[in-house]
Amino acid sequence: MEHQVYIKKSNGETELFSFEKLRRSLRSSGASNETVETIVEKIQGQVYDGMSSNTIYRKAFSILKGKHKSTASRYSLKRAILELGPTGYPFERLIGALLKERGFNTKVSVTLQGACVTHEIDVLAEKDGNVYAIECKFHADARATSNVKIPLYINSRFLDIQQQWNSNPKNTTHLKQGWLVTNTRFTADAVNYGKCVGLTLMSWDYPKNNGLKANIDSLALYPVTTLTTLNKREKHLLIASDVILVKELFDGKNKLVNIGLSDRKIERVLNEVQQLCGSDCN
Structure with missing residues (x-):
């Protein structure tokens, strides 16, 4: 029987350890049911009150790596993206590649003139005559979140660029929307603001079933x-x-x-x- 254990999260808080959550994360990496239950059984015999979530991850990863390396690779995806730093450029390349696989024409690190000032855009994507300005917010710390100030700032930049782009008769495309992509998470206020102003947001697991992890897994863009x-x-x-x-x-x-x-x-x-x-x- 699985016993109740309180573990320490990376942000210092404690929470009840969920064996079912461990099972889901292992299954989502492609581990077989037999492998999942083997790992859960071993972790169950080693976990104790106060153990860090990072220690549990390392134990599960080590077992998985010994059984199937590519499954362990998928299981480590979140931490692997954190390792892309310290600069945000590799993350921008990754997002550009994701959009290209989705049928967009993309450019990474583009300078655009706004109505008021010039702006550095991380990824510019075009599809069916519409252009999207994508800002990538990379965090090297899994605990970091993007609060409402980030989309507020990004949206103001987008509006400045949009005004200039769509009023320029030389442009044959329409600058339709701004996007903000992060490898961690947004606060609830950030998500609500994005919905309100029409700014597309993507984080590790947002939108549900269409976040960063889901897209990388579905396209195998590891x-x-x-x-x-x-x-x-x-x-x-x-x-x-x-x-x-x-x-x-x-x-x-x-x-x-x-x-x-x-x-x-x-x-x-x-x-x-x-x-x-x-x-x-x-």
Whole structure:
């Protein structure tokens, strides 16, 4: 029988540990029911009052990695995105790639003139004659949230750009909407404000079933930081050479050679790449 244990969250608060929540997160990473129950059983025998949620994650990840590396990669997605920092540019590249897979023409890091001042736009996306200005709010701390001040600021910038764009007779497209994307979460006020002014918001799990995690999983657009066969230094070397996505390594043996990997390790990495994104690598 699963016993009640209170664990410490990353923000210092305590909460009742949910074995069912652990099961859901493992299943969503693609773990089989048998693997899920094996991990839950082991965690149940080790968890205690006051244990940190991070320690529980590491234990589950370690077991999962020993059974199936690509499943462990998907399980580590949230932390892998945090590792894309410290700058926000790799995250912007990831968002640009997500939109491109959804049929948008995208540009990353664009300077646009507003009615009043110039603005740096993280991602500019166009589809069917409509243009969208996307701002990416990257956090290196999973505890961070974007409060209402962020969408207030982003929306004011968007309105300045929109006024200039749509009044310019040389533009053949319509600047329709601003978006704000973060890798963590929005406060309730931020979400309500976005709904009120028509600013599209996307966070780790918002909108429901269409948040960042759901989109990355459905498109298999995993960042290289998810790869369990690479250490932190090797991941950062790839990011420094502008390799952000796992799929960029599918035919990228030279990119792995360039960061000093042996032939044996390259084979292991490429095997994990194939398992992780499969036919979506092409």
